[in-house]
Amino acid sequence: MQRPSNSSISPLLLGAIASLLLGGCATNLAPVRTFAEQTQKMSVQFEPMLAGGVHSCMDKAMRKRLILAERFDAQASEQAARADCAPIAQASASIASLNDLLLRYAHTMAALADEKLPVYKEEIAGLGDALGGLAQPGGGAPLLDAGKLSKVVKLSEHLSRLATQRLQKSALRELLDEQEAVDIVSNALKEYAQRSYRAGLQDELRDLDLLRGAVDKAAPREPLAANYIRTRLHLEGRQLQEREKIVAAYVAAVDALQASVAALRANFDHLQAPELERQLAQFSRGVEALQRQAAFYAPARW
Amino acid sequence: MAQLTELAKDQSYAIADSLAQASSLVLELRIRERETLVPDERALLEQYEDHLDQMVSLFRAYGIYLTAEGAEQARGDIEGAIAKGKQQLKRIADVKAAIGAAAKLVDLGAAILSRDPFAIGEAAASLRAKPKKDDQA
Numbered sequence: 001m002q003r004p005s006n007s008s009i010s011p012l013l014l015g016a017i018a019s020l021l022l023g024g025c026a027t028n029l030a031p032v033r034t035f036a037e038q039t040q041k042m043s044v045q046f047e048p049m050l051a052g053g054v055h056s057c058m059d060k061a062m063r064k065r066l067i068l069a070e071r072f073d074a075q076a077s078e079q080a081a082r083a084d085c086a087p088i089a090q091a092s093a094s095i096a097s098l099n100d101l102l103l104r105y106a107h108t109m110a111a112l113a114d115e116k117l118p119v120y121k122e123e124i125a126g127l128g129d130a131l132g133g134l135a136q137p138g139g140g141a142p143l144l145d146a147g148k149l150s151k152v153v154k155l156s157e158h159l160s161r162l163a164t165q166r167l168q169k170s171a172l173r174e175l176l177d178e179q180e181a182v183d184i185v186s187n188a189l190k191e192y193a194q195r196s197y198r199a200g201l202q203d204e205l206r207d208l209d210l211l212r213g214a215v216d217k218a219a220p221r222e223p224l225a226a227n228y229i230r231t232r233l234h235l236e237g238r239q240l241q242e243r244e245k246i247v248a249a250y251v252a253a254v255d256a257l258q259a260s261v262a263a264l265r266a267n268f269d270h271l272q273a274p275e276l277e278r279q280l281a282q283f284s285r286g287v288e289a290l291q292r293q294a295a296f297y298a299p300a301r302w
Numbered sequence: 303m304a305q306l307t308e309l310a311k312d313q314s315y316a317i318a319d320s321l322a323q324a325s326s327l328v329l330e331l332r333i334r335e336r337e338t339l340v341p342d343e344r345a346l347l348e349q350y351e352d353h354l355d356q357m358v359s360l361f362r363a364y365g366i367y368l369t370a371e372g373a374e375q376a377r378g379d380i381e382g383a384i385a386k387g388k389q390q391l392k393r394i395a396d397v398k399a400a401i402g403a404a405a406k407l408v409d410l411g412a413a414i415l416s417r418d419p420f421a422i423g424e425a426a427a428s429l430r431a432k433p434k435k436d437d438q439a
Contacts, residue, residue, distance in 0.1 A: 057359055061352075064329065070345045084356045087363035094370035098377065105380055108387040117394055123401040130408035135416070160401070164394050171390035178383045181376035188373040195315040196366050203322040203358070207329060214333040 031271045032113040032172060034280050035260050038287045039106035042253050045290050046099050046189060048297045049197050049250070050092045052243070056200035057085035060207055063236075067211050067229065088196070095192045098185050105175065105182065112171050118164040120157050128153035169268075176265045183258050190254045198247045201240050208237050242296035249290040256283040311368035318361035325354035403429070 061081035065072055111117075131152065134143040144152065212233050219226035256279075263279040264271075332339070332347040339347070406429045413421035 061355060064351070068329075068332065068348070070341055070348060080352075084352070084359055087359050088366070091363035091366035091370070095366060098370060098373055101377055101380055104384055108384045108391075111391055112387055117391075120398065120401065123398050123405075126405040127401055127408070130405040130412070134408065134412050156401075160397065164397070167390050167394055171387045175383045175387055178380050181379040181383075184376035185373050185380065188369050191369045192366060195369070196362050199315070199319055199322070199362065203326070206323075206326045210326065210330050210333055214336070217333075217336070 028271060029113040029115065029168070029172075031276055031280055032264065033110060033115075034284065035264055036106045036110035036113060038260075038280075038283050039257060040103060040110070041287050042250075042257060042290065043099055043103040043106065045253075045287075045294045046193075046250060047096070048294070049193060049246070050096050050099075052297060053092060053192075053197045053200050054085050054089045056197070056204055057088050058082065059236075060200070060204045061085070063204075063211060064207060067214055092192075095189065098188055102182070102185060102189070105178075109172065109175055112168050112175070117168060118161040120160040120164075124153055124157045124160065127156065173268060176261060176268065179261045179265055182261055186254045186257060190251055193247045193250050198244060201244050201247075205237065205240050205244075208233055208240070239296055242293070246290070246293045246296065249286070249293040253283070253286040253290045256286040259283075311365055311372070314361050314365035314368060318358050318365060321354050321361065322358045325351050325358065328354065 058078075058081045061084060062077060065077040065081075066074075069077070128149060131144055132142065132146075132149050135141060136143050142149075212230065215226050215229050215233065219230075260279050260283045263276045267273040267276040328347055328351045332344060332351070336344065406425065410422070410425040410429055413425040
């Protein structure tokens with residue numbers, strides 16, 4: 001373990017490499033984190049739509065039976081409605097897993113863009129302490145003097161940071177390269193929202209108008225019950241319209257998500273590009289609008 | 303094949319929508335003619351609506367199923383990219399753990415050089431311990 005007291009690497013060279021690395025490795029992955037965060041929020045706001053689609057189907061059946069059934073039995077009606085709507089509930093499971101996939105995609109991206117990932121201070125400090133404790137055999141004088149030790153520690157830290165950032169960037173690039181697959185999956189979610197969830201709401205709204213007419217006819221005979229049900233139908237109609245707007249907000253958010261993946265991919269080597277910043281701001285606004293509208297999700301229960 | 307699925311999907315959704323509209327028309331008839339129809343006739347109309355609504359649910363479910371089916375290949379691609387991303391995260395964690403382990407090895411080397419049995423024991427124990435906790439110490 002005997003070493004020459006002057007190392008073969010000159011302190012000057014060490015310093016030069018260290019300062020070079022310092023300048024070259026400033027990677028700010030904040031835009032990737034913004035994208036991942038908004039995508040996660042979007043996915044969370046989509047989820048209630050799946051149960052909502054089944055509720056829509058059940059509410060439509062229950063509403064009709066309550067107001068017009070020849071022989072109304074609440075429990076039997078609920079069971080029948082549940083059985084009739086079961087195919088939609090079953091098919092929705094596959095859509096739920098696509099939404100979950102998008103969520104995990106965003107989670108992985110957020111973990112890879114974590115700013116603490118390329119920080120090795122703690123680990124390298126431990127190594128520095130250990131190296132500092134090494135003494136030359138016999139003499140007891142330290143093997144590395146303080147100046148040299150600090151340069152070794154700095155260099156190790158920068159090299160580790162650089163290597164990690166390279167790993168982060170290559171993994172993130174691979175995730176972004178799945179742009180087409182992300183488009184396909186998010187289009188499937190959009191399609192569910194428009195062709196199934198919204199269609200269910202429109203069915204409900206159409207029947208609601210007809211049922212209102214039926215209640216009006218019964219009003220002279222049973223004014224109190226008629227008023228009560230009219231109020232319920234009014235509130236439900238208003239909420240159904242608000243729930244339809246969730247679909248529009250979701251579609252807009254998906255469009256912004258797809259444009260954001262494209263922008264991130266195009267600007268991956270200059271993540272501070274203004275057009276990327278603008279695109280991500282638009283995505284964030286879209287998700288915010290979706291979150292606000294999502295307050296109207298919960299269907300009015302019978 | 304993909305085109306056929308696309309056609310089937312659009313048709314499924316469209317058929318579901320048409321059946322739902324048909325169910326509404328029967329409902330309208332049942333409400334309009336409520337006073338003139340006998341109870342059995344009203345019950346029959348209600349049954350028609352129930353059947354139509356069941357078909358709506360089936361066709362819509364089939365459309366949803368085909369929507370998800372169309373994204374199967376894409377799902378596999380994204381799963382692959384996620385798995386690779388997780389592998390990279392593990393590699394980074396491994397490098398951090400390795401640096402921590404290296405520090406402990408250096409401690410052990412120093413202790414052996416110092417010929418201090420107590421220090422050797424301590425350094426060896428630290429090497430055996432779980433890396434995370436020892437890094438803090």
